[in-house]
Amino acid sequence: MARHTTKRSIGVLMTLTFMLASLFGAPAFAQEPVTGGVLRVAITGDPPTLDPHTSTAVIVLEITSHIAEYLYARDADGQVQPMLATELPSISADGLT
Secondary structure, three states: HHHHHHHHHHHHHHHHHHHHHHOOOOOHHHHOOOOOOOOOOOOOOOOOOOOOOOOOOOOHHHHHHOOOOOOOEEEEOEEEEEEEOOOOOOOOOOOOO
């Protein structure tokens, strides 16, 4: 019983330490930007292309969604919403314009 309590106490103490360190540490936005260097990332596979118009592979969407933004995107309900565009286009009653 005492061993379990000691492990729990150490876990709580470590959690509190990390929480306090994150609260009082220097915020990331206050740091001076660094230019140059190498950005290394891990991805789940090799994309067949980086052109999202020519591929339905999920890996292509995962990568290109961080590179390009679209005029419109679907919201959580599946409805088309402006992303870069200021508003949805007006469609005439006959649907031709």
